[in-house]
Amino acid sequence: MSAEQLVARVCAQARQAARRVAVAPSDRKNAALLLLAKLIEQNKAALQAENAIDVAAGREAGLSAAMIDRLTLSDGVIAGMAQGLREVAALPDPVGEMTAMWRRPNGLQVGRQRIPLGVIGFIYESRPNVTVDAAALCLKSGNAVVLKGGKEALRSNLALGRLIAQALEQSQLPAHAVQVIDTTDRAATLALLKQDELIDVIIPRGGESLIRFVAAESRIPVLKHYKGVCHVFVDRGADIAMAIDICVNSKCHRPGVCNAMETMLVHADIAESFLPRCAEALILRGVELRGCPRTLAIAPQAKPANDDDWPAEFLDLILAVRVVDSLEEAMDHIARYGSQHTEAIVTRDYARARRFIDGVDSSLVLVNASTRFNDGGQLGLGAEIGINTSKLHAFGPMGLTELTTTKFVALGNGQVRQ
Amino acid sequence: MSAEQLVARVCAQARQAARRVAVAPSDRKNAALLLLAKLIEQNKAALQAENAIDVAAGREAGLSAAMIDRLTLSDGVIAGMAQGLREVAALPDPVGEMTAMWRRPNGLQVGRQRIPLGVIGFIYESRPNVTVDAAALCLKSGNAVVLKGGKEALRSNLALGRLIAQALEQSQLPAHAVQVIDTTDRAATLALLKQDELIDVIIPRGGESLIRFVAAESRIPVLKHYKGVCHVFVDRGADIAMAIDICVNSKCHRPGVCNAMETMLVHADIAESFLPRCAEALILRGVELRGCPRTLAIAPQAKPANDDDWPAEFLDLILAVRVVDSLEEAMDHIARYGSQHTEAIVTRDYARARRFIDGVDSSLVLVNASTRFNDGGQLGLGAEIGINTSKLHAFGPMGLTELTTTKFVALGNGQVRQ
Numbered sequence: 116m117s118a119e120q121l122v123a124r125v126c127a128q129a130r131q132a133a134r135r136v137a138v139a140p141s142d143r144k145n146a147a148l149l150l151l152a153k154l155i156e157q158n159k160a161a162l163q164a165e166n167a168i169d170v171a172a173g174r175e176a177g178l179s180a181a182m183i184d185r186l187t188l189s190d191g192v193i194a195g196m197a198q199g200l201r202e203v204a205a206l207p208d209p210v211g212e213m214t215a216m217w218r219r220p221n222g223l224q225v226g227r228q229r230i231p232l233g234v235i236g237f238i239y240e241s242r243p244n245v246t247v248d249a250a251a252l253c254l255k256s257g258n259a260v261v262l263k264g265g266k267e268a269l270r271s272n273l274a275l276g277r278l279i280a281q282a283l284e285q286s287q288l289p290a291h292a293v294q295v296i297d298t299t300d301r302a303a304t305l306a307l308l309k310q311d312e313l314i315d316v317i318i319p320r321g322g323e324s325l326i327r328f329v330a331a332e333s334r335i336p337v338l339k340h341y342k343g344v345c346h347v348f349v350d351r352g353a354d355i356a357m358a359i360d361i362c363v364n365s366k367c368h369r370p371g372v373c374n375a376m377e378t379m380l381v382h383a384d385i386a387e388s389f390l391p392r393c394a395e396a397l398i399l400r401g402v403e404l405r406g407c408p409r410t411l412a413i414a415p416q417a418k419p420a421n422d423d424d425w426p427a428e429f430l431d432l433i434l435a436v437r438v439v440d441s442l443e444e445a446m447d448h449i450a451r452y453g454s455q456h457t458e459a460i461v462t463r464d465y466a467r468a469r470r471f472i473d474g475v476d477s478s479l480v481l482v483n484a485s486t487r488f489n490d491g492g493q494l495g496l497g498a499e500i501g502i503n504t505s506k507l508h509a510f511g512p513m514g515l516t517e518l519t520t521t522k523f524v525a526l527g528n529g530q531v532r533q
Numbered sequence: 534m535s536a537e538q539l540v541a542r543v544c545a546q547a548r549q550a551a552r553r554v555a556v557a558p559s560d561r562k563n564a565a566l567l568l569l570a571k572l573i574e575q576n577k578a579a580l581q582a583e584n585a586i587d588v589a590a591g592r593e594a595g596l597s598a599a600m601i602d603r604l605t606l607s608d609g610v611i612a613g614m615a616q617g618l619r620e621v622a623a624l625p626d627p628v629g630e631m632t633a634m635w636r637r638p639n640g641l642q643v644g645r646q647r648i649p650l651g652v653i654g655f656i657y658e659s660r661p662n663v664t665v666d667a668a669a670l671c672l673k674s675g676n677a678v679v680l681k682g683g684k685e686a687l688r689s690n691l692a693l694g695r696l697i698a699q700a701l702e703q704s705q706l707p708a709h710a711v712q713v714i715d716t717t718d719r720a721a722t723l724a725l726l727k728q729d730e731l732i733d734v735i736i737p738r739g740g741e742s743l744i745r746f747v748a749a750e751s752r753i754p755v756l757k758h759y760k761g762v763c764h765v766f767v768d769r770g771a772d773i774a775m776a777i778d779i780c781v782n783s784k785c786h787r788p789g790v791c792n793a794m795e796t797m798l799v800h801a802d803i804a805e806s807f808l809p810r811c812a813e814a815l816i817l818r819g820v821e822l823r824g825c826p827r828t829l830a831i832a833p834q835a836k837p838a839n840d841d842d843w844p845a846e847f848l849d850l851i852l853a854v855r856v857v858d859s860l861e862e863a864m865d866h867i868a869r870y871g872s873q874h875t876e877a878i879v880t881r882d883y884a885r886a887r888r889f890i891d892g893v894d895s896s897l898v899l900v901n902a903s904t905r906f907n908d909g910g911q912l913g914l915g916a917e918i919g920i921n922t923s924k925l926h927a928f929g930p931m932g933l934t935e936l937t938t939t940k941f942v943a944l945g946n947g948q949v950r951q
Contacts, residue, residue: 364949484945508926527902531782
């Protein structure tokens with residue numbers, strides 16, 4: 116069977132399964148998730164044996180140490196998968212919620228009922244534990260999912276897929292509700308992106324090049340973000356100790372992720388008192404500063420920034436720094452160079468906080484808190500399948516609710532249009 | 534200037550204007566809408582003079598009587614535009630609503646704030662009054678809009694566009710928030726569909742061929758529906774008089790629109806008592822029936838249906854009729870042939886009504902009411918810019934709220950990630 120035929124069959128099976136899983140009661144979905152957690156723990160040795168073959172092939176192929184690390188199903192990763200499944204099982208089921216209901220003048224009662232999206236195509240790179248995370252969130256939200264992972268993790272993903280199918284079947288749910296595409300052929304990804312009659316949405320997770328490839332080739336709507344060029348604006352009169360804490364945390368807590376700060380904007384009125392101390396704290400943690408000319412005059416430890424630094428997502432211990440004369444200049448900078456991901460202001464000024472909140476067009480706008488909070492778990496969504504920086508459907512981190520939509524329901528007693 | 538350059542300039546201007554209109558207070562947006570209503574009434578003669586040139590050219594070009602009718606800015610259409618503007622001004626402003634707010638264990642207060650989508654590209658056919666309707670809904674919801682109407686209505690659209698710009702400027706709003714693309718070059722539509730850095734969403738309104746063209750060519754997300762193949766299922770034991778009313782209304786009230794019934798499904802247990810009477814009522818109103826063999830046996834006035842009739846959107850006084858043995862068979866038929874638009878059940882049975890509501894995957898599911906209610910105004914959304922039968926973002930009729938999204942806002946007092 117060609118990759119195209121394989122994908123077409125998998126997607127058709129997913130569409131069938133989607134109808135059943137959409138109306139499955141929460142109890143049954145939760146039972147499957149809890150059973151899967153147990154199966155993963157019970158089959159740890161077998162999973163790790165399959166994974167070891169992937170890892171050995173990866174080493175042979177010269178994968179970097181970081182990639183081997185992501186590929187490895189360590190004891191900790193396996194415990195984490197089981198724990199994640201139990202957490203998702205404990206979350207409220209979004210399906211069936213009536214988000215609103217009202218009565219029309221003619222007596223028709225109209226409401227919006229939360230329903231699954233249908234079939235989700237999930238495309239990701241090397242971490243096999245993502246297979247279980249994505250399956251859990253899609254299943255809990257009543258969706259079927261077609262999983263296309265990285266080729267280097269195929270054996271691990273297939274082993275996990277077999278356990279998922281077993282958990283589904285033993286819970287009276289259709290095994291095809293979660294399917295791992297069994298091929299390393301890159302044509303399978305392309306074929307998946309063309310199945311617009313069978314797949315409702317594509318969610319890619321991985322590096323920018325994967326996501327750009329998916330967005331360019333897909334005929335199906337894609338929920339995605341390319342990058343996070345996140346800003347912290349330290350306003351005049353800010354609490355300097357708080358501003359340093361927030362900037363250091365935003366930059367250094369985990370510099371390689373999309374919600375890390377990449378550019379710090381400093382109001383001119385506070386630059387003299389704030390910048391030297393903050394620069395020192397950042398440099399102590401190994402951050403390379405790249406400053407505008409006014410920054411360099413105040414913090415000579417910085418290197419000169421060039422024009423490429425303002426739109427850059429460094430994903431590293433590098434920070435662009437710019438001194439601005441006003442809140443407006445800070446917001447203009449963000450509008451020009453930002454990626455609509457995460458922006459924070461550190462301020463004591465009520466009116467300026469409000470202007471920043473309303474005027475900044477990003478998926479999360481924070482006042483006096485670290486950019487690192489842009490995460491479904493941290494914001495209280497319970498779990499996260501990804502983040503979307505296009506505005507359609509869901510802007511920002513996506514949890515279970517964002518894997519659903521609503522349909523209208525109208526309850527009448529014979530109403531017709533006049 | 535080429536069509537591509539023109540479109541690029543218009544879209545860049547729209548993006549600039551979008552930042553300002555996004556934060557404009559409701560009062561100012563409403564003032565612009567009310568002023569525009571007055572300007573349209575005051576400039577009726579001038580509008581009709583421009584429109585007469587379009588209409589004359591349309592006659593010359595051999596447009597059908599129906600198309601000339603749609604193109605004409607009659608006194609009634611002009612009064613309707615002004616009335617529509619006043620109604621939109623009276624609707625609540627969705628922008629700025631906090632749809633939810635909660636507190637995290639670390640004290641961070643997290644909420645979702647409703648914001649405009651940004652820039653909307655609206656592509657439509659010959660009705661010039663749509664120019665004003667779309668402008669009003671986009672403006673009220675804080676969006677900028679780029680309007681690409683049919684070439685036969687260009688002079689009318691431009692004349693309306695000038696009044697809109699005047700109303701915006703006199704209300705201290707950016708004139709570029711609403712722009713009519715001033716060209717009849719088809720390349721302009723294609724160019725618009727490629728502006729994915731400047732336009733957030735495309736909404737097409739028109740025939741299926743226009744919508745398929747837009748969906749195929751767009752690099753920007755499209756909110757659309759191709760067609761409405763709507764069903765009424767008359768359940769066993771239904772109130773026969775009610776069922777006839779609902780079926781006649783669903784089919785005959787306005788047969789040329791997307792929420793008209795195209796297929797009637799009848800439970801076998803009620804077919805003998807219901808079908809002859811309903812067929813008579815429908816035929817009295819000029820409906821041609823196309824029945825399955827069991828329908829023909831009971832209602833010999835029907836012609837035999839063929840396989841093309843089940844997925845057909847007749848948009849005419851033609852109705853496919855099928856007798857089914859169960860609720861499940863009806864739902865399977867709908868899943869196979871329907872367009873996820875509008876489905877109704879006529880029933881007295883509580884449990885079966887619930888199963889139909891949950892099991893039918895359409896943007897509106899009705900119990901004991903006409904399919905003709907799938908309309909933003911009828912459902913109580915206040916106004917409608919279109920209907921979406923893809924599940925992303927908004928499933929079903931789209932009003933002001935559906936022209937917005939939400940961003941996360943987090944209010945802290947120094948929180949950092951541990």
